[in-house]
Amino acid sequence: MILAPLLALAAGLLHAAALAAPWDNQPHGWMQLLALAVLAALLRSSPSARQGAVLAWIFSTSWLCGTFWWMFVAMSVYAGLPTTLSAFAVFCLGAVLSGYYALAGAIFVALQPRSPSGAALLFAAVWLFAELARGVWFTGFGWGAAAYAHIDGLARFARYVGAYGVVFLVALIASLVAFWVLARNRRAHAWMPLGAAALASIMAWLPGAYTKTNGDLQVALLQGNIAQDVKFQPGTGVADALRWYGEQLAAATASLVVAPETAIPLLPQDLPPGYWKEIQGLYARREQAALFGIPLQGADGGYTNSVVGFKPGPMAPGDNAAYRYDKHHLVPFGEFIPPFFRWFTDMMNIPLGDFDRGALGPPSFAWQGQRLAPNICYEDLFGEELVQRFTDPATSPTIFVNVSNIGWFGNTVAIDQHLNISRMRALEFERPFIRATNTGDTVIIDHEARVTHALPRHTRGVLLGQVQGRTGITPYAWWASRFGLWPLWVLVAMVVAGAVTARRSPPARAP
Incomplete structure (x- = not known):
């Protein structure tokens, strides 16, 4: 019972370190993928939407607090706030923003399809929803989004889909691998890790300059x-x-x-x-x-x-x-x-x-x-x-x-x-x-x-x-300057709507 929350906590801290590791101050995309894959696996195995929300909240709170912990310096050193209050304020900010991810975790567990590949698509969609909501709703604060860990790698897709599109991509890659590992019949789903590898390498064949x-x-x-x-x-x-x-x-x-x-x-x-x-x-x-x-x-x-x-x-x-x-x-x-x-x-x-x-x-x-x-x-x-x-x-x-x-x-x-x-x-x-x-x-x-x-x-x-x-x-600048982020919101809505529709079909044993 205690193992899953501890894994979520550790994975969240790893996700934070992936953005700028404390030992070299550099981003590490593989760490981000590993951390998110751990969360995806935990959610896939969650028995209830409530537990999924809790695990996603723990992961996100540790990730966000581990990302912008430096706000503590501004408040305690330069603003003169007491140390305890400064630390509590940073925690509260991370905890409140993590509400988006808790909702995403609950939706995923409640609607996850039997198919591992369908579940991976849903996970990527709800994760994109949470990142979009954190980044643009109210005043918006998307600092530390998953895409920034891939600035020297998968972020090359940004000229096509923007940073939030990269978020969807990395969530899809991480969950494809995680759900293949959890699948009972891995041989039948062997295409999933191959598909993840193909997604990660396809940018080598895409046009490089616009x-x-x-x-x-x-x-x-x-x-x-x-x-x-x-x-x-x-x-x-x-x-x-x-x-x-x-x-x-x-x-x-x-x-x-x-x-x-x-x-x-x-x-x-x-x-x-x-x-x-x-x-x-x-x-x-x-x-x-x-x-x-x-x-x-x-x-x-x-x-x-x-x-x-x-x-x-x-x-x-x-x-x-x-x-x-x-x-x-x-x-x-x-x-x-x-x-x-x-x-x-x-x-x-x-x-x-x-x-x-x-x-x-x-x-x-x-x-x-x-x-x-x-x-x-x-x-x-x-x-x-x-x-x-x-x-x-x-x-x-x-x-x-x-x-x-x-x-x-x-x-x-x-x-x-x-x-x-x-x-x-x-x-x-x-x-x-x-x-x-x-x-x-x-x-x-x-x-x-x-x-x-x-x-x-x-x-x-x-x-x-x-x-x-x-x-x-660039393609991203073209479509985003005309339609904003609405194409990504539509993508989220379509995937979630598809999951709701599929949920109404007769239940079957998960692979």
């Missing part, structure tokens, strides 16, 4: 490494940031200079006299452009977490910059306060605010023949939102620019996990990503998700390199 080069751009990516505990302190971190980023923006010679999220941690009107106009003047006269993070005031008097762009040429009267991007997907508790949770945020000793939300899919920043699409912090997690920029291929981005500050989470696997999220978006759209961060990873990622240039994390420096813009559109 985009073409749009020329090179020389970039300088700034990494200030401002300590998080002083980043917003006027006499220390703020002064250091204004000095260092101001110097680098003035001294850079690259065609494009990019500085991280809130690199300039003050509103323009609160900056030292002449600071803003000096930067404006430099880039108005040079054949250079700059993008950097700064908080701005919104039209209705609120505030936005923003990226501004400077480049040569006049600006409209009253404009602070030639370009402005306001963050659309805000972080709960950090950038907006969910209803009924004011009491929780009041306990935190960090610069919180109810920021205004920017528009979804705004125009790109045009520079030297490239269309640069900024996104801030974890916005690159939401591929279903970034894909809205591809509704018109003539104006779609040629390069994505992510500016972040992961300093809240210390020197943890959060950095590695976020890097692989950007790499997944590069695969989905066949677009390069350039990332300027406060503490790391500041990198250049090409359209094949390869990291071509990188700065050491938790150091101060400037990363120089060439990035090659791309034009064209």
Whole structure:
């Protein structure tokens, strides 16, 4: 009785480690497949839907808490929450999100077909349902999805089906193998592991490129490494940031200079006299452009977490910059306060605010023949939102620019996990990503998700390199920009409906 829950707990922790293993900080797809196969086998053997829900919940809670445990660092070290409360908050988040997987486990056990192959298809569908629900419902938080463990392998399918399509694929592969092992007549179902192997290898015969080069751009990516505990302190971190980023923006010679999220941690009107106009003047006269993070005031008097762009040429009267991007997907508790949770945020000793939300899919920043699409912090997690920029291929981005500050989470696997999220978006759209961060990873990622240039994390420096813009559109970008994720929801509904229909047939002994 106790063995199944313990196996679910251990498999969940293995699933978390597969995303960025603690011994090498790298993803390991085979570990993810093994972990999910264990869960699939446990659910296949569960005597009741209730037990299936419990096992799926245990697996998912250990997996999710083992994935984003670094939130504990932000809350206990930088927000000043008591250690026990910080740990409990992380557990509660994982436990609540695991409700989707508990529901998926219950549905699977209640509806699983007698056929092992049919059961594998149902398992993949309900697992996709849970991942979709976690990623898009309410504010959405798909961090740590199974697909990210396969960034150097099966994720190559992402240009066709996106990260959530890869989730379905890996769940199908894992369950095909697991249910073949459990089958009473393995010889009769020998095609199942062969089918899993075929699915895993078919990408070698698929077309590999749907985009073409749009020329090179020389970039300088700034990494200030401002300590998080002083980043917003006027006499220390703020002064250091204004000095260092101001110097680098003035001294850079690259065609494009990019500085991280809130690199300039003050509103323009609160900056030292002449600071803003000096930067404006430099880039108005040079054949250079700059993008950097700064908080701005919104039209209705609120505030936005923003990226501004400077480049040569006049600006409209009253404009602070030639370009402005306001963050659309805000972080709960950090950038907006969910209803009924004011009491929780009041306990935190960090610069919180109810920021205004920017528009979804705004125009790109045009520079030297490239269309640069900024996104801030974890916005690159939401591929279903970034894909809205591809509704018109003539104006779609040629390069994505992510500016972040992961300093809240210390020197943890959060950095590695976020890097692989950007790499997944590069695969989905066949677009390069350039990332300027406060503490790391500041990198250049090409359209094949390869990291071509990188700065050491938790150091101060400037990363120089060439990035090659791309034009064209991948199959995933084509269908997702038109239909969103609805094709995947329809797939889930069709498989579950088929299982319900099959369940009405006379019962027979499972193979």
